[in-house]
Amino acid sequence: MINLSLRELTHLLAQKKISTAELASVYLDRCKQFNPSLNALLHIDDDINPEHLLAAADHDGPLAGIPLIHKDLFSTQDVKTTAGSKMLSDYVPPFDATVVKKLKQAGMVSIAKANMDEFAMGSSNEYSYFGAVKNPWDFDRVPGGSSGGSAAAVAARLTPVATASDTGGSIRQPAALCGITGIKPSYGRVSRYGMIAFASSLDQGGVMAVSADDCALVLEAMMGHDALDSTSIEAEPWHWQAPRDAAMKGLKVGVIPAWLEQLKDDDIKQSTLQALETMVAQGAELVNVDLPHADLAVAAYYILAPAEASANLSRFDGIRFGHQSAETCDDINDMYRKTRSEGFGHEVQRRIMLGTWALSSGYYDDYYCQAQRIRHLISEDFKQAFSQVDVMAVPVSPEVAFKQGEKSDGVSMYQADQFTIPASLAGLPCLSMPIQAARNLPVGLQLIGPYFNEQAILSTAAKFQLVTDYHQRMPEAFL
Amino acid sequence: MSQQWDVVIGLEIHVRLALASKLFSGASAKYGASPNSQVSFLDAALPGTLPVVNAKAIEYALRFGLSIDADIPEETRFARKNYFYPDLPKGYQISQMDDPIVGRGHIDIETEDGVKTVNITRAHLEEDAGKSIHDQYDDWTAIDLNRAGTALIEVVSEPEMVNAKEAVAYMRAIYNRVTFLGICDGNLQEGSFRCDANVSLKPQGSETLGTRAEIKNLNSFRFIEKAINFEIKRQKQLLESGQQVVQETRLYDAEKDQTRTMRGKEDANDYRYFPDPDLPALKITAEMLDKQRAAMPELPEAKLKRYIEEWQLREDEARQLAYDVAMSEFFEQSQALTDASPAENAKFLITDFNALLNEQDSDLKANKISATHYAGLLNAMSSGEISRKIAKQVLTDMWNSGKSAEAIIEQQGLAQISDSDALQTIITQVINDNPQQFEQLKAGNDKMFNYFVGQVMKQTKGQANPAQTKQILEELLNND
């Protein structure tokens, strides 16, 4: 059951071979059984009534009755939403995020909320107030972040689908480290309303599942213009058609030789090259492209994202919701300081400080504005590249899942985002799909598409998954 | 020799836009609701909420910009102004920084020395903060977020006012303008119009500006004049005793008639402005501007010109009418319905009609006389049917009864007696009753004309046509 695709699950439900309640129970039981070893989940919905939920949903849809876990970044009405932070450890939103609403309307059954790096800031899920998440492939290792809980949950088959978010790589990198498929859509495709903001011009809600086909089915239901989000685009929605075969004839795939050179882990490099060969064998043509300004991407990102975050997090002052310091406070400023210092973890505080610095007078033009200019240059680089190719295939992470506590100082983690950040800055659709593991640890390949063309990368990934089975592998401990 | 000082005043005026909903959320913007009952999730800054801009706020801002002849950019953006205060839920205010919706413009003000043009640096949209209530509890400040997120236009003047009177005149000019345009309800008590004054002194003739102090939240024309005058005096005293003026924010205490330092607002705040990433830039198109031009009522300045050039009104009368929204409307409406000349209409309106309003302790907003009825009265005067003196009476009756002029004239038989035969009969009677005076008149005492006209008027209860009466008298004299 747990290794069936969404289409197969829907088929079973439609044939009444299993009821929605039974299907939800299968996964709920796994959540309860396995979560203690993973710490992937913050909240497990014991008393949902799937029949109840289904009654309000689209019976005919391909997602009706399918269980789902939301990253705890998405506001869920009357269900705790913590963003992995002490600041929101008891926060219960009075409304649903648009993504939550849409998937509810599609008939999906939410069974739990996933652990994450606090306020989506991190690449290892070691920065959650609620404790680190373990990688299902090796409990001593990290699952990646910030959507570490979502990735671990899908990898361990605690759920067939999990929502997640990606700002600088927070879907792609954990997907790669956990051996699953995850997609970040184009900026503006999926409404940010109700998704707790980290960096507003970069954040996008996305989805993680076992296969690209599964991801596509869910993404189709998630996306769409939302009047409540001024940055959501009024673009033509697309309708997912799974590819009939794996033929990639005529597909021009861009590769960046410079990035391959930078892969110091030889196993990862070999897996990547092997994956590219698989595509060539299907008829794809590899084209060398370059992103001349990509080496500035990490620096630009670590100005822009913290800057936007520093303002987005100012609302956490203890007055209207969330944590408020229990200590006696001399005055309001004292209350602000105590509340925020207690409520935010170290990484979040560090990024707030960084963002405050980048925006302060004297630095704004040299750093913040300059970073936005670099974003422009990188965006132009991609446009140039896409004038020659249809999709790009590049690495996700220069390393496999590292050990918990290995990177005690956050800064060394930042540089590891070098392959994921450029597409984030340019707002492009991008995904990670599993390829040949390295020393038994998952490795991912990143596909990047032109703006709004999620279909190009999803169909390329789906084709790849027709002739490979990396995406079907799962950690033995959870079989 | 004592130092002479130049006073430099700049004003920042916050105009609350008359909108049904807030600038970024669909919560109601109505004044006076029970605390925290007009607060959307966005206004409370719940995580994940996002701003969506009110179309009418943009329209009103453009309308204002066009009315002050301002430069309007092709693109405008919102920016975050970051600081912490309990009535500012997000910890930042969404305002505008580098690309304000209204650029440089100007407006005329009335000073003792005539009309002065004051330049306006810019005007931009921003959201208002909530209200902090300090006197509800001893140890707590109570916060009401109803006002948080309502739309404001901040109008920033160049520092071109040189005394308190000019500052008040400028404040009035902007006040009249925004109420005239219909973008602000002008309710001072409700805080629809607030002014911050930046005051500094410099040695007379010096090019270098002195340090300025800002006096915040003045919402009365009277108080702003007093506050500025106090501040000027205070700064003068400081400077003349060799001390410095501190750059700070001050509040005006109306009871003590003085300004004092505002505690609690941390000084030297770096607001770290940056473009709001939740809001793309707004494109301002020619269509949008044309729409606002079409929606704009004719400005007083334009009316003034028109009244003088097309209708030959005297400048002082034209000015009085043009700058009064209600008066000019009533004037134009009635003028369209009457044969009387604009000059006659204007004169009657400004003197007699106003006198009635004063007597009734009322104003044109509560006008009980329709433009149609008033036009009827003007017609009766200009056709000679009644004299101006009678018209004043009729006007009062019109106010009290709601009836038309014609109805009242008929009912009370007030029509002016211009029938020669009827008049002649009356005049003859009066002459017979006053033989001695008639002899005097015959003897050449021309002053007696007035006596007889007066007597005829008395007889006819003011209804005799005075000119005609005199004419008939003269004829009778000549015939005699």
Place this chain on the structure above:
Amino acid sequence: MSINRKELSEMAQLAKLDLNAEQTQQVSQSLNQITDLVERIKKADTAQVDPMFHPCDFWMPLRDDEATESSHKESLLKLARHADEDFYLVPKVIE
């Protein structure tokens, strides 16, 4: 470039964060590492381009001026640590 103690303290003030000595040291260290990283962007040749605040070409959507929200008073005040029936409450602010 390095961020000195004074600047750090000012920033903490602006961000309303209370950093103890150890944290200040840590933050100072990481900020200096990061600033070394971001120094690179200062040198980049960006003379030909404008800042790009969003990754795509779009314009501000506008909404009709209608009061569409009803009162959320109860559900909002319920979320606050300190509130009475009508107001949010904070330690007394002196103006």
